[in-house]
Amino acid sequence: MEIPKDVEALVASGALFVANHSGGKDSQAQLIKMLEVIPAAQIVVVHASLGAMEWPGAMELARNQAAASDLQFIIAKAGKTLLEMVARRFEGRPEVPSWPSATTRQCTSDLKRGPIQREVRRYAKDNGFKVIVNCLGLRAQESSGRAKRQPFRMNERDSNSVLTWYEWLPVHDLSADDVFSIIKSAGQQPHYAYALGNDRLSCVFCIMASKRDLTNGAANHPTLLAEYAAMESRTGYTMHMSRIPLVELVA
Numbered sequence: 077m078e079i080p081k082d083v084e085a086l087v088a089s090g091a092l093f094v095a096n097h098s099g100g101k102d103s104q105a106q107l108i109k110m111l112e113v114i115p116a117a118q119i120v121v122v123h124a125s126l127g128a129m130e131w132p133g134a135m136e137l138a139r140n141q142a143a144a145s146d147l148q149f150i151i152a153k154a155g156k157t158l159l160e161m162v163a164r165r166f167e168g169r170p171e172v173p174s175w176p177s178a179t180t181r182q183c184t185s186d187l188k189r190g191p192i193q194r195e196v197r198r199y200a201k202d203n204g205f206k207v208i209v210n211c212l213g214l215r216a217q218e219s220s221g222r223a224k225r226q227p228f229r230m231n232e233r234d235s236n237s238v239l240t241w242y243e244w245l246p247v248h249d250l251s252a253d254d255v256f257s258i259i260k261s262a263g264q265q266p267h268y269a270y271a272l273g274n275d276r277l278s279c280v281f282c283i284m285a286s287k288r289d290l291t292n293g294a295a296n297h298p299t300l301l302a303e304y305a306a307m308e309s310r311t312g313y314t315m316h317m318s319r320i321p322l323v324e325l326v327a
């Protein structure tokens with residue numbers, strides 16, 4: 077795997093590489109590629125647990141992949157679930173939409189990014205790392221927003237006098253087919269939700285999910301569907317960015 081010169085220098089200087097791992101195919105392929113160029117002692121795998129909201133087996137896939145290469149594995153957990161976050165927001169400000177949106181992705185920041193940063197800072201402190209390279213399995217082909225992301229950059233917003241943060245997107249230029257073939261060539265299996273037809277994996281019911289992913293989620297997780305539908309009724313707002321009620325989307 078070819079890596080940017082800056083990343084090469086960070087590997088040589090002993091930086092800590094954080095493999096963000098959702099349990100999805102892109103995270104899985106990312107970790108396979110990272111292991112080709114980074115010593116295991118410089119990698120930590122971190123999974124932001126979304127509890128009952130995420131596809132079962134996602135955390136286990138990340139944990140097992142880390143264990144297979146003797147990598148450190150951390151679970152980052154927020155103090156609330158997505159549905160609790162929505163309920164609290166509704167109670168505090170019923171006049172504004174209670175659910176996160178594609179532009180205000182409070183779910184990503186509060187349930188994933190924040191808890192992951194907290195755990196990584198702790199891990200870095202305990203293990204004497206001063207430089208962090210946060211690796212995200214984002215691909216340009218997923219969206220125009222992701223296409224615009226720089227594959228490597230210094231993250232000035234999160235850097236401070238104690239820790240310097242960089243961001244690297246090791247699979248940014250790959251297609252979905254590339255990713256599946258990397259997983260296959262490594263002798264691994266992707267999460268079973270892909271065999272059910274899912275395009276993406278994280279929350280079973282994501283605010284930005286395709287109709288197909290939502291339908292798969294509903295067919296396999298009817299109890300969770302009922303919980304989401306009940307929260308839509310309670311708040312009077314819809315979960316999905318299309319503003320169509322979830323039960324109609326999956327009908």
Ligand code: SF4
Pocket residue numbers: 176181183184187278279281282283284
């Ligand atoms: S998967 Fe979707 S709903 Fe879940 S945290 Fe991420 S953006 Fe939010």
